[in-house]
Amino acid sequence: MKKVAIFASGNGSNFQAITDAVHNQKLHIHISCVICDRPGAFVLERAKKENIPVFLINPKSYPSKIAYESAILEKLQAFQIDFIALAGYMRLIGPTILNSYERKIVNIHPSLLPAFPGLDAIGQSLKAGVKETGVTIHYVDEGMDTGQVIAQQTVEIAEGETKESLQKKIQVIEHQLYPETLEKLLNS
Numbered sequence: 001m002k003k004v005a006i007f008a009s010g011n012g013s014n015f016q017a018i019t020d021a022v023h024n025q026k027l028h029i030h031i032s033c034v035i036c037d038r039p040g041a042f043v044l045e046r047a048k049k050e051n052i053p054v055f056l057i058n059p060k061s062y063p064s065k066i067a068y069e070s071a072i073l074e075k076l077q078a079f080q081i082d083f084i085a086l087a088g089y090m091r092l093i094g095p096t097i098l099n100s101y102e103r104k105i106v107n108i109h110p111s112l113l114p115a116f117p118g119l120d121a122i123g124q125s126l127k128a129g130v131k132e133t134g135v136t137i138h139y140v141d142e143g144m145d146t147g148q149v150i151a152q153q154t155v156e157i158a159e160g161e162t163k164e165s166l167q168k169k170i171q172v173i174e175h176q177l178y179p180e181t182l183e184k185l186l187n188s
């Protein structure tokens with residue numbers, strides 16, 4: 001089984017969906033560790049509850065991005081990680097990690113890329129007044145949500161849709177699409 005690291009900065013509902021899919025034998029990977037960059041993030045609690053090694057690596061404790069990412073890389077190498085899934089990790093991956101994991105890092109983004117990359121994709125889509133948005137899973141390159149698309153699913157935006165209601169709809173899709181896509185990518 002592929003050894004996977006999950007990177008997250010916040011709530012970690014996608015981490016949970018991936019973990020649940022492993023428990024339910026819908027996804028055949030080994031979640032070896034979680035890397036989190038934000039003190040207090042709820043994903044830290046979730047990982048502990050699942051007994052998955054979790055490392056809070058705070059960029060503020062390092063003099064540079066290279067030093068920060070080298071500390072992460074050390075963990076990835078210690079766990080012999082094959083593949084990285086970003087799940088709400090709120091920073092760009094730099095060359096230190098990218099060079100060691102070329103085409104072995106994927107991300108999930110709450111829009112139909114290339115529409116609405118970057119922060120607050122859900123707010124951006126509502127402001128733009130589009131009738132539909134969605135979820136994208138893509139390879140990670142040095143850009144902001146610019147890597148090759150692997151899977152996409154559309155979500156309709158209803159009349160009077162709020163950010164909260166749209167986010168809920170998008171997350172339902174995310175929680176199903178991410179485990180499914182990882183299984184296809186890593187086991188077929």
Ligand code: GRF
Nearest residue numbers: 011012013014088108109110
């Ligand atoms: C998701 O909507 C994902 O698309 C985006 O960040 C959010 C993370 O949510 N990249 P969670 O922390 O997995 O609940």
